[in-house]
Amino acid sequence: MYTTEFLDLPPLVRAGGRVRLPGSKSISNRVLLLAGLAAGTTEVHDLLDSDDTRVMLDALRLLGCDLQRDGDVLKVTGLGGQLSRKEAQLFLGNAGTAMRPLTAALAVLAASQGGQFQLSGVARMHERPIGDLVQALRQLGCPVADLGQPGFPPLQVGDGGVHALNTAAPIRVRGDVSSQFLTALLLALPLVTAQGPVAIEVDGELISKPYIDITLRLLARFGIAVEREGYQRFVLPQGSAYRTPGRIHVEGDASSASYFVALGAIAGTDQPVRIEGVGLDSIQGDIRFVEAAQAMGAQVTGGPGWLEVQRGAWPLKGLTLDCNHIPDAAMTLAVMALYADGPTRLNNIASWRVKETDRIAAMAAELRKLGATVTEGPDFIEVQPLAGPWQAASIHTYDDHRMAMCLSLAAFNPLVAGEPGVPVRILDPKCVGKTFPDYFETLFEVVTPAADQVPVLTVDGPTASGKGTLASELARRLGFHLLDSGALYRATALAAQDAGVSLDDEAPLAELAGRLALRFEGQRVYLAGRDITDPLRLESTGGMASRVSVHPAVRQALHQLQLSFRRAPGLVADGRDMGTVVFPGASLKVFLTASVEQRAERRYKQLISKGVSANLPQIQSDLRLRDERDANRSVAPCRPAEDAMLLDNSAMSIEDSVVQCLDWWRQRRPF
Ligand SMILES: O=C(O)C1=C[C@@H](OP(=O)(O)O)[C@@H](O)[C@H](O)C1
Numbered sequence: 001m002y003t004t005e006f007l008d009l010p011p012l013v014r015a016g017g018r019v020r021l022p023g024s025k026s027i028s029n030r031v032l033l034l035a036g037l038a039a040g041t042t043e044v045h046d047l048l049d050s051d052d053t054r055v056m057l058d059a060l061r062l063l064g065c066d067l068q069r070d071g072d073v074l075k076v077t078g079l080g081g082q083l084s085r086k087e088a089q090l091f092l093g094n095a096g097t098a099m100r101p102l103t104a105a106l107a108v109l110a111a112s113q114g115g116q117f118q119l120s121g122v123a124r125m126h127e128r129p130i131g132d133l134v135q136a137l138r139q140l141g142c143p144v145a146d147l148g149q150p151g152f153p154p155l156q157v158g159d160g161g162v163h164a165l166n167t168a169a170p171i172r173v174r175g176d177v178s179s180q181f182l183t184a185l186l187l188a189l190p191l192v193t194a195q196g197p198v199a200i201e202v203d204g205e206l207i208s209k210p211y212i213d214i215t216l217r218l219l220a221r222f223g224i225a226v227e228r229e230g231y232q233r234f235v236l237p238q239g240s241a242y243r244t245p246g247r248i249h250v251e252g253d254a255s256s257a258s259y260f261v262a263l264g265a266i267a268g269t270d271q272p273v274r275i276e277g278v279g280l281d282s283i284q285g286d287i288r289f290v291e292a293a294q295a296m297g298a299q300v301t302g303g304p305g306w307l308e309v310q311r312g313a314w315p316l317k318g319l320t321l322d323c324n325h326i327p328d329a330a331m332t333l334a335v336m337a338l339y340a341d342g343p344t345r346l347n348n349i350a351s352w353r354v355k356e357t358d359r360i361a362a363m364a365a366e367l368r369k370l371g372a373t374v375t376e377g378p379d380f381i382e383v384q385p386l387a388g389p390w391q392a393a394s395i396h397t398y399d400d401h402r403m404a405m406c407l408s409l410a411a412f413n414p415l416v417a418g419e420p421g422v423p424v425r426i427l428d429p430k431c432v433g434k435t436f437p438d439y440f441e442t443l444f445e446v447v448t449p450a451a452d453q454v455p456v457l458t459v460d461g462p463t464a465s466g467k468g469t470l471a472s473e474l475a476r477r478l479g480f481h482l483l484d485s486g487a488l489y490r491a492t493a494l495a496a497q498d499a500g501v502s503l504d505d506e507a508p509l510a511e512l513a514g515r516l517a518l519r520f521e522g523q524r525v526y527l528a529g530r531d532i533t534d535p536l537r538l539e540s541t542g543g544m545a546s547r548v549s550v551h552p553a554v555r556q557a558l559h560q561l562q563l564s565f566r567r568a569p570g571l572v573a574d575g576r577d578m579g580t581v582v583f584p585g586a587s588l589k590v591f592l593t594a595s596v597e598q599r600a601e602r603r604y605k606q607l608i609s610k611g612v613s614a615n616l617p618q619i620q621s622d623l624r625l626r627d628e629r630d631a632n633r634s635v636a637p638c639r640p641a642e643d644a645m646l647l648d649n650s651a652m653s654i655e656d657s658v659v660q661c662l663d664w665w666r667q668r669r670p671f
């Protein structure tokens with residue numbers, strides 16, 4: 001997951017390949033709660049691992065459920081309807097699928113067994129309505145206290161006492177704010193059917209109906225057959241009891257699939273975008289996003305557990321659609337609308353206003369930043385395709401995973417072949433952690449950036465100038481790949497040593513460099529499968545690398561390998577000729593220097609701290625020698641590029657240097 005302050009997406013042109021989706025949030029949290037309430041152990045396969053499921057798991061653990069991980073399987077041993085703890089404070093983040101159902105289940109359990117639970121979440125959760133559910137629970141006779149603003153979390157359910165519940169009369173609940181209130185009652189009320197059946201009646205037009213279908217299907221898997229009259233009246237039969245199915249599989253998330261369906265529809269594809277984990281047989285209502293995407297032009301085929309998407313009509317076709325049945329995936333249509341031939345109007349989406357953020361307002365504001373004309377109303381949004389050029393925009397994401405994922409699709413803006421397009425900056429990309437922590441990594445695996453549009457920042461400088469530390473910190477803060485080009489020369493030197501090749505023998509050295517089997521894995525480096533991280537850092541290896549790197553043929557052999565590090569979202573390249581030779585078009589070139597005395601002292605301290613004996617005057621004279629050799633070699637001498645920014649860090653902390661470079665970087669970006 002990218003935890004950077006922002007993530008810059010280069011303009012993207014093509015897509016294709018295979019995507020494996022994470023598990024469905026809606027199924028995961030329902031299954032977890034049902035397994036937690038049931039007796040016995042449920043093996044949950046392919047559970048979503050994200051913020052929303054983590055808060056549910058934490059809550060179940062606090063309530064006394066036993067949770068055991070076994071590879072990809074989670075074994076949940078439930079409470080069997082009996083509270084094992086009578087008090088707990090539960091933090092539920094911004095997960096509606098945890099807050100609403102747990103409120104109902106704990107209200108019922110606390111009232112009937114004597115208990116008291118506090119449920120809270122992030123600030124936005126405390127602005128998301130829950131009053132209709134609270135009212136329904138109070139009708140039933142459950143004590144529920146508002147701990148903040150009435151009608152919103154935080155809440156306290158139960159007061160420690162045992163209360164007789166009024167299950168004879170139908171429980172009425174409003175359905176037009178969120179279907180999760182009805183879902184919550186359906187999941188919780190089997191707990192109070194000992195005396196007789198319990199009926200729920202919906203007031204007003206129920207929204208987001210397909211989510212009720214998911215609830216009913218999963219209840220059925222846990223042995224509860226709900227009788228129903230459409231979406232108006234539901235009856236839980238007397239004696240309903242959760243029975244674990246033993247083993248249950250979570251489908252891939254159909255809402256998450258929408259971004260990749262859109263990708264296939266928008267991007268030119270060499271091969272289709274294949275989406276695995278969810279298919280046309282999905283029990284999730286958001287699978288019907290496929291129909292909307294097809295209506296806009298996407299070519300979609302699919303089967304059980306898979307979908308394949310390719311661009312069909314181009315530009316896409318604008319559409320007008322009642323999106324009440326696909327409230328989450330519909331957001332994706334608003335971004336597809338940018339690529340359409342006419343306006344797109346999404347109707348009946350009032351619930352967008354009370355989700356992770358006010359999504360109608362947020363979507364309108366961010367699409368306008370890209371240059372679109374957007375009209376919004378209380379329950380609709382209308383987007384006109386872009387008339388003029390796209391604007392490079394810095395997109396606010398409002399701590400809303402879907403804003404981040406949807407707006408990433410705006411990076412496909414080089415609509416005319418040959419146009420470079422503009423980058424899109426996604427602020428706070430870690431918000432995708434709610435349902436799809438690796439969204440951006442997954443995206444980068446299947447997209448191709450526009451030619452020469454992946455940004456590069458080079459850091460060149462002499463030995464021990466601190467460029468390695470600076471470059472890796474810059475890469476970390478920008479979420480970019482890192483090329484430590486020195487490591488390639490060092491690895492070549494080690495490979496030569498292994499093969500008994502002389503460091504002066506240019507042709508065989510170049511041959512070795514050309515087929516270097518190097519692999520970088522986090523902080524570790526492997527050469528032909530052997531971990532060379534430590535030998536790579538030895539002073540003696542540095543000296544050998546300096547000798548190897550004077551050979552033009554070796555430099556040439558490593559050139560292509562270095563270029564291959566330039567991948568989305570961007571690259572920080574550290575070395576001696578990154579800005580001058582390898583990436584002459586880099587957006588920012590930093591040439592880092594420090595006095596020989598300073599560098600020698602740093603190196604000296606570094607060695608001493610590693611327990612290696614060192615001699616300061618010796619290090620100084622070695623450095624002078626290497627500087628001279630590097631600066632005066634005929635090929636790619638270590639000198640600043642003409643357009644490089646010089647940074648003498650002799651008297652600067654690492655953080656000061658990082659801040660300075662990020663400042664320059666920001667100035668060069670079009671946001
Ligand atoms: O029950 C569910 O799993 C959900 C129901 C929908 O909410 P509303 O019923 O509030 O529209 C949906 O937006 C949410 O992401 C998940």
Ligand SMILES: C=C(OP(=O)(O)O)C(=O)O
Nearest residue numbers: 094095096097328355356
């Ligand atoms: C509305 C959403 O989440 P929640 O389950 O918190 O309601 C969503 O995921 O788009």
